[in-house]
Amino acid sequence: MTMSPRIRKLALTLHVATSVGWLGGVAGFFALAVVGLTSADEQTVRAAYLSADLMTRFVLVPLSVAALTTGIVQSLGTTWGLFRFWWVIVKLLLTIVATALLLLHTQPIAFMARAAQTSLAAGEHADVRLQLVVTAAAAIALLLVTTVLSVFKPPGATRYGWRKQREERLVARA
Amino acid sequence: VADLPPDADADEAPGPPRWVLAFGTVAAVLVVVFVLVHLAGGGFRGHLHG
Numbered sequence: 001m002t003m004s005p006r007i008r009k010l011a012l013t014l015h016v017a018t019s020v021g022w023l024g025g026v027a028g029f030f031a032l033a034v035v036g037l038t039s040a041d042e043q044t045v046r047a048a049y050l051s052a053d054l055m056t057r058f059v060l061v062p063l064s065v066a067a068l069t070t071g072i073v074q075s076l077g078t079t080w081g082l083f084r085f086w087w088v089i090v091k092l093l094l095t096i097v098a099t100a101l102l103l104l105h106t107q108p109i110a111f112m113a114r115a116a117q118t119s120l121a122a123g124e125h126a127d128v129r130l131q132l133v134v135t136a137a138a139a140i141a142l143l144l145v146t147t148v149l150s151v152f153k154p155p156g157a158t159r160y161g162w163r164k165q166r167e168e169r170l171v172a173r174a
Numbered sequence: 175v176a177d178l179p180p181d182a183d184a185d186e187a188p189g190p191p192r193w194v195l196a197f198g199t200v201a202a203v204l205v206v207v208f209v210l211v212h213l214a215g216g217g218f219r220g221h222l223h224g
Contacts (some may be wrong), residue, residue, distance in 0.1 A: 086194045158189035163187065 003077035007152035015070035019150075020067050022063040029055055036112070036160040037129040046116040052132070053113030056106055064099045071095060084161025091149045098142045141153060 003011060029052055036048040041139040071092065083089060108128050115125060157165065190198075 072193070090194065090197060154193050156194060157188060158190075159187045159190060 008078060011074050015074045018063050018066040018070055022067050025059045025063055026112055026139045031094055033132040033136050037133050046120050049112040049116040053109050054066055056109050064102050068095050068099050084158060086156040087149045087154050091146045094142050094146050098139050101139055
């Protein structure tokens with residue numbers, strides 16, 4: 001089903017806004033995670049993890065789900081399709097991986113926020129602190145790659161996409 | 175930014191382009207490194223139920 005130009009632009013706007021918002025949100029989360037790992041001031045560290053937890057629950061998770069959903073809608077509603085071009089498939093897989101990474105890490109983020117509610121000594125839970133920094137950096141890298149794929153749209157149709165295009169061309173000629 | 179896909183001009187169904195193969199190779203290497211690091215015990219060990 002192909003969307004009308006106006007609906008397609010609306011869906012594209014939603015997809016770009018949620019995807020870029022997600023990337024910006026993760027960059028903000030990364031800053032908080034770095035502060036949580038490196039700051040010597042306990043109040044600053046506690047504030048960082050409490051903020052990171054709120055940001056995760058109310059900004060990152062909704063934006064990730066929205067970006068994935070609007071991306072799928074955008075693919076299915078245009079002639080790009082979901083499985084016709086390699087860049088769409090790779091982008092879909094990376095978005096699923098980034099969403100899964102985020103959902104898996106809501107647990108350690110909530111754990112650090114619970115710890116931050118009382119006290120958080122220097123070096124306490126150092127492995128979890130480092131985990132959050134590394135994961136946020138990986139998520140930024142993943143989301144930058146998906147952004148590059150969206151803009152450059154590297155060429156390459158799948159076997160399925162090639163077949164569908166030929167079928168559509170034959171129908172158009174008939 | 176091209177909003178519409180190009181037409182399929184080739185007479186034969188194409189294989190995966192080179193960039194997809196390179197991408198897949200890098201992804202496979204990263205997965206293997208991740209698994210090896212965790213199997214070796216060097217990964218992150220959460221103590222999230224404390």
